[in-house]
Amino acid sequence: MTRTVTVGFPAVWDIAEWETSHANGERPDRWPYGLDRLDDQYDLRTVALSSRGYLPQFQSRRSQRRGVAIGWEESSVARLVASRRFEHVVGGVIWNTDPPVNARDRAVKALYRRALKQASALWCLSRPQVALVEAILGRDRPAVHFLKFGIDTDYYRPAPLPLQPLVLSAGGDRDRDIPTLYAAMAEIKAARPDTQVVVQTASDHPVPAGIVRVQRLSHRDLRDLYGRASIVAIATRFNHHVSGMTVALEAAATGRPVVTTDTPGMSDYVDEASGRLTPAGDAGAMAAAVVGLLDSPRQLRDLGRAGQHRVLTSHSTKTMSSAIGEIVASLSH
Template sequence: MLDVLFPHETDLDAWRDAFQRGRTPGEWPHGLEALREVDPAATVGSLSEPTLGEKVRGRILPRRRPLLAGGARRGGIGLTWDENAGRRLALREPRQTMVTGVQWITDIVREGRDPGRMREVLRALDGLWVTSRGQVDALRAFVGDDGPRIAYFRAGVDSDFFRAEPFPSGDAPLVVSAGLDRHRDLATLYAAVEIVRDRMPWAQFVVQDEGSAGAAVPRGVTTFDRLDPDELRDLHSRAWCFANATGDNLHASGHVVALEAMAVGRAVVLTRTPGIEDYVDDGRTGFLVPVGDAEALAERLLRTLEDRSLAVRLGQAARRSVEEDLTLRHFVDRLAGFALSVAGLSLDELVEDGRMGS
């Protein structure tokens, strides 16, 4: 019933091996093997880049419900994580029902960049889902009122892998910042670090920085390129809080890595962008600051680092908020429910059809 498909560049065998060695939280990328709890017959597979012929066919198809891939449509529900994989699904291996997440296109259009033929591709699908409320209106405007169904639901984190950890002992606070999203604002983050270290020179920062942003790294900052999820989890366990600065965007940039820190039991200090309020309760599970405001970011960091009891209280509340509604299972239930509804099914019907165990 459910076919979960990723670009072939995603090495599914390597992912599975890392999971078996305890290095990553999911056997499938993004933990989507949890969909087997809804449909034990769910499969995972890879999608190659469309051939030239498939791309040409895609350009001359009717606006809606096109005869894709030369007319061959397999049964079941094809499910992809983002619109780039969704494009491959539509052109290479179309299913009777096709559902994809949308991550980037709303910001591409908002910023005036060329979306290519993505509008036609998305209109050929049956359901689109986003994990930021800020994307909903922009996506509907992009695909049109007569386009596919759109759903918003919050993302989730594997709260067993990113388990709650005791607050670190000692008085030298560590702040972690991670993420590779193109909207990450390292210049503002580093400006805030300078302000914090002027008042607390013993504060330490560990920041994911590939160097592509060209921002000068301040004193007291240790940078890293990439870490496996288990290494990032261990880093969160040694931190007092997590911080990220992002530019203005619609897709709640950085919410997934922030959820990982929250699951470990750490407060988060983030930029307030559309949709991020659905993940962070300002003043209860962390703090939100205006876009590009290094002074506000520094002030909230100092407030957290100078008051251990506050950092502990915010972190505990962050973990509770994950357990209550932001776990991977919460997310998978929402995703599966939407995909099934797009296909005209319900979970009960899936059970009655014999695809679920007793």
């Protein structure tokens, strides 16, 4: 009999609308993070998780726990554990290794860690983060796995390199380093005035002359812009959860080399065979790496092809879901 697995998503996400949007070609994957691809291994169900309070269901009682539940990150994992409905809860840890920003954040992280210790298995998308999570949770913790992140390689497809050089940066998570990015982009523009530079960001940091800032892009528009780009550049602050990996993999799937900040775990997604890694906060190094590739069309093309091959073989949501399925399969019935 096929095992039933429940996937918990934040209640603010309308999964039916997500499926419709995907069917219309407006976004990658039928469910967030491609977790729908587990349906070739398990009988999938979804549950909406309330975001009210810290752990709104933590005091609820259930006489019998059944089945397996999956949460993508610690907030969802904590709510699934707190519901006391499931025999096993597995999921990811992303933000809990970040230093707390205030007293409330410290309290939330402590509650989440309490719940994470009650999970049956956990994963991190960053290899170095695994040891941090193990240390934070201490003894009597569940197994913590390294899970290679993946993207929808059916949605992001190879595109020919453009005739007009264009350097693109996209993404807006809290660890993006916009000042360093803008400084690098200004150096690129000065060295290669023929190059168009486009940055997608909601940051209100002053934009250097010659750089086009776009506040938001749809998935479809961003996909098209990857296809028009020559190189994708990503600047982040130091972090352990591989900020920027989604854009890096989407760009690589399109056949574009990626120049990004060398933070812990990023080398599992971008390496010297598919792009360039530069020190955190070093705008000059990032600019030099980008200009060097623009000046070497053959190398730019070869790196793009290598990155595309790497994503197709190791970083699709299909391969990622298969790895999650193996974690679930390892749990006792």
